[in-house]
Amino acid sequence: MMRNPQKIPLYAIVIVLVLFWLLPVWTTFLVSFKSSEDFLNQKFYQLPTRVSFIENLKNALEKYNLHKHFFNSFLYATVGAGIAIITASMAGFSIIRLRPKFNFLLFLIIYSGTLFPFQMYLIPVYKFFNTIALYDTRIGMILIYAAICIPFSLFVYRGFYTTIPKEIEDAAKIDGCGPLKTFIYIFLPQSIPPTAVVALFQWTWIWNDLLFGMVLTRSQEVRPIMVALASMSGYAGGTIPLIMTGVIFTSVPTIVLFVFLRRFFISGMVLSISGE
């Protein structure tokens, strides 16, 4: 079966590494299935005496209100990425097809938003949100997430719209379509691939964000899921099964997205690194 005996050491290395990569995954699931008694009394590799996942989940939700934060982040990720998708696709269309004066400069100005570490924005945005009463509000969170997502989204849409043949648009123009109609009826229907990439990346990014959530929110009603998850790690031994159940519960949406949109994940990575 193995063509080349030289390869045996390589297989050994890779298999050891694969096991090391699986160890955290496997133990996380195992712990989340254990009751706290099992967890404290058993060896880490032993199977639970009874499956307590549902019970752990119930306790985790009750104790840490994870479902509320889950809803918050679901809202931020969906609306935030949605705003980014709408505004960035419109801007990309205009920059590439309507070509107003300074279109390239405008693109560069918006795109420069991806170059800086987020730390660069934290203090002024924190202060600004406090002044205009957006601190610790859902609207504030949606707006900052949308703003962060726009530059990369614009980059993707702009790149994609250069590939749509101009003839189609000219034909639309002859038929009397204005820019808005051309955008809605010609460009939007063809925009599914870039939209899938943008939605996957930006939804996941917002869902996973910790920094802005910590700085710009305070109350349980507004705090996103990752802030809630991070503050679960008060490590009294018996609560570890709850925490691990929390890890799984909060990771379900991104895992599902990756499983279903894996194809777009690869093309998104190519886009984000190659600049084409």
Added chain:
Amino acid sequence: MRKNGHVVSYLFILPAFLLVFVLLLIPMFQNIYYSFFEWDGLKKPVFIGLRNYTAFFSDENFLVSFRNTLIWVGFTLVFPVMGGLLIAIFVRGMVLERLFKSIFFIPLTISFVATGIIWTYMFSKELGVLNNLFHVFGINEKVSWLTNVPLNTFSLLIAWTWQQLGVNMVLFLMGLATLPQDPIEAAVIDGANKWQTFVHVTFPMLRPITTIVITMAMVNSFKAFDIIYVMTRGGPYRSSETLAVTMFRETFTLFRMGYGAAISVLLSIIVIAVSAIYIKRMARKELLYY
């Protein structure tokens, strides 16, 4: 008519521009401005010129954090990047290639916060998996992975490698898949062994993708925050902070806003400098296209 069209075309750009301008660009300049002030966030800011920046050199906490940041970058280049390249080469053509790739890919589907929490458990002294695994193999020492300095920084980096290696592996695999096979075959015919072929033929041909991977990995390690914050909060005694964490602590825990702003400006300068090659390459492409 033409003029009218122009107004419409700006209206299309306006919403995206406004959001980015108000929430990112103005704050960016404000942040630079704040970095010249001493300010606790409440009282009136006091202008102190460059003193926040000169204070770096005498601030013990900053120097530790800066050293840790460099360790993060160096370690990232060796383990997640070079490791990612080696694994990409190893798994290509293996019997279970697809399965192996998927396994290295798993950590990418969860957040840094989740990774941090999982590895906090792995490293936990009494109940953690690693110490108990050692016990199974007859090693009874209980290692303090996250509280022992400087081991804690390297423990964080193990978790970081676990999460990051997959991205680099995927990128290198993409690069390897697009390489032309002729030069490699020619080298083999000329009698080059595997190692020589790799060093003299394959690796040089991979250079474009290697540049991108290295740049991205360095930028990401300069920005690393979540894993450190979740696993150690930068502690104990601020021993495992990096610049991103130090900025957060100075600003939002100690309320030295001006100083925090200065750290974020420094961080930005470093990140932009590191990605300069990449930005230049992109800009050239854009201009060509334009």
